[in-house]
Amino acid sequence: MGDPIAAQELSSLSLNDAVSPTHVPNAEFSDRVPIRSIISRPDGGSGLAGQKARIGGWVKTGRKADKDAFAFLELNDGTSAGNLQVIVEASVYELGELVATGTCVVVDGLLKIPPSGTRQRVELRAEKVIHVGPVDPAKYPLPKTKLTLEFLRDFVHLRSRTNTISAVARIRNALAFATHTFFNKHGFLYVHTPIITTSDCEGAGEMFQVTSLFSEAEKLEKELIQNPPPTEADVEAAKLLVKEKGDIVSQLKAAKASKQEIGAAVVELKKAKDNVSKVEESVYTFGPTFRAENSHTSRHLAEFWMVEPEIAFADLKDDMNCAEAYVKFLCQWLLDNCLEDMKFMADKFDKSCIDRLKMVASTPFVRVSYTEAVEILVEAVNGGKKFENEVKWGIDLASEHERYLTEVKFQKPVIVYNYPKDIKAFYMRLNDDLKTVAAMDVLVPKVGELIGGSQREERLDVIQQRLRDIGLPPEPYEWYLDLRRFGTVKHAGFGLGFERMILFATGLENIRDVIPFPRYPGRADL
């Protein structure tokens, strides 16, 4: 029989075998062996039969058998989609304390080949129960019955014990590490841009503000471009609101009223990355972003994560090349490192999710200009296709348009570029036609827009004229303009909505299920 397997030994065994580089055993910082390092071996763990191991996990299903002579426990420790079956004899422990779903059990035992006819390739016969974290089944909020994702949203502190949320967590982690790997591989520096900011315009001195304003700002900026600047009365009313109520929501309302400040906020967001990128080589940020609007859709959160590279010495073509390479890299990474979890998602939620990853990883993205895209949509309408939103040159493409292009017309990823300047932000580079800017969106099947980006306006005189056209005072932008004033050069960047990428990969429908602690109006309580 020999000694119990040292955690270290088992770990190195499996490192040389099948375990993915994004989630290998951490056995060296604990005395138990991760279940993944046993069952994810190419032999399903059967090669370890005859060895001893300490295992810990939570009971998925437990039942007593053979007139209560022993219990079968399906244990899961979060390292894998699969469970390890543990058999405990009544002589070893009081079985009634072990079988409730959710119970935490740590056991020392012997790995053995199960009787033929069972699905498992290996199981553990318990020799000693080291620890039990009990559960009262009458009180446990997550019984063994099938639970809807919606129901689970009321238990974010416990839902990661379920197969689905646990698989999503591993996929999310893999995509995050793939992101850092991709950008480091291509020479980008990870830059930590700040969350806290102040707006001097508001005259609030030492007061902290929160970037909840920023994303909202980007959206409102479109209004700003077409509408006249706020009157003094607007600004005064806004300031009063802040003074009276002062919380973030009021500040947001105030900022909405006072559109000039919104403009400044947008610039500040951009310049933070922007200026760095121009001096410190290409950079990327990866962090939380805020949107304080009162939105209750399945696609919006108050706090979500974005990946935003900014490429030095780059134009729109470089930007599109980078975006395409990055998305392909993410898809291939999941195929290489998360296939077990992807198979689970394909089985339970979206049969096509693995094929979709393969298609995107291997297919060149179609590139069409905005003008061509509108022509295609008009053609579709003429052919009898119904859209809710009217199609004509100058509109911002709606989700239905984007999905028609990528899902129906081309059936592959599509990059639309050169959008009308009036529907895009002022810092996007004006094209020579003076009507469009060097912006681009990456559209993919299932979620539509996955990435938005642009080449930035690097010409001082052009960006100053754009500010004047919009009616913005130059003062708050001076340090943004400094970047054009002192050694300007072409550069470009984009943003990828990280949760949207996870929805695309997993086939899940609701953004609240792909972030550990979703924040949306009325739900930020823990």
Added chain:
Amino acid sequence: MGDPIAAQELSSLSLNDAVSPTHVPNAEFSDRVPIRSIISRPDGGSGLAGQKARIGGWVKTGRKADKDAFAFLELNDGTSAGNLQVIVEASVYELGELVATGTCVVVDGLLKIPPSGTRQRVELRAEKVIHVGPVDPAKYPLPKTKLTLEFLRDFVHLRSRTNTISAVARIRNALAFATHTFFNKHGFLYVHTPIITTSDCEGAGEMFQVTSLFSEAEKLEKELIQNPPPTEADVEAAKLLVKEKGDIVSQLKAAKASKQEIGAAVVELKKAKDNVSKVEESVYTFGPTFRAENSHTSRHLAEFWMVEPEIAFADLKDDMNCAEAYVKFLCQWLLDNCLEDMKFMADKFDKSCIDRLKMVASTPFVRVSYTEAVEILVEAVNGGKKFENEVKWGIDLASEHERYLTEVKFQKPVIVYNYPKDIKAFYMRLNDDLKTVAAMDVLVPKVGELIGGSQREERLDVIQQRLRDIGLPPEPYEWYLDLRRFGTVKHAGFGLGFERMILFATGLENIRDVIPFPRYPGRADL
């Protein structure tokens, strides 16, 4: 002469040679070749002589020579601590427009071996100037003269063009990627915990709050443990303050007054990681943290970054093993991947910084209990050592004590463990002596405390008693307690102050110089 080098070719050349995996060329997303991919080759670039390349960068120093027949430009593009010398003849471009410090220049040219006697191994003779981003020397805020770090803090949007801040950015990036690599390698999942939170206690309903409260909370919690809970009058006064002023600073003041809420905030911070770790295997977070106190020291920021792993099935020993392995990994990573930048820091700021990394990477950390540490300090006092703060069992060790232990007594990293429970947070596991908790701090030369961590209290009855002892109501903690109620198990974690790690590595003195956009009282303007 041949064709100009394709960026792609040069990139793969250097990938096979000397370029570090954390910062390789991104040439494929731009038409210029990063300077690093030329001068960081083992041959210093001389092997590329005779090839053509497009280079972009900012002029560090430029001068006209030989009766204005040509100009020497030292170009830096942020990819490397080193510059590439570019020679432009007067026939190629108007030299006067190129030589000002800060000018951005993109040129096509021929790489050639410089005349003997120069330091460079390769230089570029310009054949065509592709782009010039000019600078008016009279207006440029960063002239060629030596600038102090303090002066540069007024120009955070431009300071990354300097050698020092640029080197720090590369070191920071390397440490971030090393962090993700370490934890992924050891099976931890990266979990995105939220910034937005609400506190129901405050009765503020839909209002967003900001986690500025949290770090402050951790500090204030110590007061809380020893002081009685606030009176109703305190709470009322606090609420009034929020109603009247409402901004974050006021909310903080209010929270200070209402210490019960602080306690809740602390718990919420912890539980976010905590509950996940128990179900989804070991996890880590890496993100911004907030401290809203009015502190003007060289060691504190209002917004800083922390790395916080939480290890499932782990006790204090596992926690210390993980912390030691992580710090060693970071040090070795810098030696392996950032030696050029580390040499720059050693040359300019701290002669011992490279030796310090080597020592920490290779020396087992000393481990002493708090009680032993106090005995050592008392012995030192008896031997004539003067401390500003009195030494006796029960005190929280001051920075001077910590640095004495690691710099004078042991001259290597030290882990102090088992602190008195009265100076530590209530969620730390109570030891069997009922006087100490399973907490630990990692102390290193130069900065003192680098990491603080603990095994968490997993026993429901013990943590409930701790809450009662402190005088906190159980209601706000119910979902934290759920984690002990349903399948509890031992676990442990720690936090590393990321900027402190950079100070430790670089030898810089002020935390404001190691984060791109420092936020501190009165300075959050961009």
